[in-house]
Amino acid sequence: MAPTYLPELVTPTTDETLSLLDQALRWLLSSGLLIVLVLVGAAVATAIARWLIHRFFRTMIASSSKLTGVAGSVVRRDRRDQAASLKRIEQRASTLSNVAVNVATLIIWMIAAIMILDQIGVNIAPVIASLGVVGLAAGIGAQTIIKDIVAGVVMLFEDIVAVGDVVDLEYATGTVENINLRVTQVRSLDGVLWTVRNGEIIRVGNMSRGFSKAVVLLDLDAKSDDRVVDEVLARVAEELGADPEWADVLQSEVEVSGILSEDAARFQRRMVATVSPGSQWKVEMELRRRIRAQFAASGIEFALPRFAETTGKSA
Known part of the structure; x- marks a missing residue:
């Protein structure tokens, strides 16, 4: 019976096994540890960014409340006007803070992903260099999405609508439940949740503004x-x-x-x-x-x- 050499070909020697374990241990102590630190750092950075953003908008609400109180004492504004103004400020701050948190979270984790790819051994220089080309191609193919995002930014910073407003968006009428950079979600009177792309909103009838x-x-x-x-x-x-x-x-x-x-x-x-x-x-x-x-x-x-x-x- 002819001898078989297969076990000798596939079974590593003791030195090879120790070498592989040593390499794995070294990778875990260097790159692996750095990946863990990057993940932890990204999570901590996300929490800190969320806290800072919410703190910023809470401060803005508090400052606006004081200014509204001073203005009310000077011009003797009605309490209802002051309450409506403060409610409007709170709605806008809540909407903007949610969008800002989402954007900050996306940026932080994109940076973390690039750092992890570098530690794995992927050459990120060509990746970063190609982002411009990919971005151009994506921009051409995603013009609708870009249009929606630009329209969403304008709507948010011009305070056209806020969460809680009763609006008529031509395509849907109801209470605004969510606004982000791409879509606005409106709950109609019969309970249907309508999602309207921001780029498709031509006119807005806001029934919750002023009076x-x-x-x-x-x-x-x-x-x-x-x-x-x-x-x-x-x-x-x-x-x-x-x-x-x-x-x-x-x-x-x-x-x-x-x-x-x-x-x-x-x-x-x-x-x-x-x-x-x-x-x-x-x-x-x-x-x-x-x-x-x-x-x-x-x-x-x-x-x-x-x-x-x-x-x-x-x-």
Whole structure:
């Protein structure tokens, strides 16, 4: 039987084994230890950056609060205006701090990855040199993403929208839940979370900025006495303005219009009030509730709904 030499070819000698273990130990004590230190350093740097960024924006909020308080004492601003201003500052600071933390984390870990590649033995000089070419190619192929990021930066620093705002982005309407450099996420009234690319946002309707308008349109039966309607609406407006439950919401008296339009079946009146941003819907509901009760007590009837006119031969 012919002897086999395979075990001798694949089985390392004792010296070779010790040499491999020695090399592995040396690598662990040099490059391996440095990789661990880089990972730990990146984690620590990320935590420190997060703390510094949040601390910076907290300081900004505190400074803005003091300035708002001084301005309020000088020009005697209403407490509601001061509260709305401070809330706006907090929303903007929260949004900007989250974006800044994400950017800082990305930069830190990119640097850590390059340092780890260098310790593994990858020649990073060509990698760094080729980043320009890769960046150019990526820029050409990712123009949409770059457009979204630029638009996101502009939206954030110009304070167009903030987390918590109720907005109309043309593609979606609802409450802003998240903003980053690429997309804006809006939760609609029916619970759907819409994600809109920042580069596709052409117009923004912000319903949470400064003040809002509560508007109630009333279609009344043509037989109703307009003088009685006028007295009832004026009473509703006065009672709502005097109600302490709504004192912090209403920013002006409720205005009652005259007859806006009329025909043989109806005439139209309108009530308008300037209110705190985001509270217009509950003020409108409260006005409608009070109007219905007062109309029922005064015998005023609403007009019947308009039906679309149809043409054609009867069956």
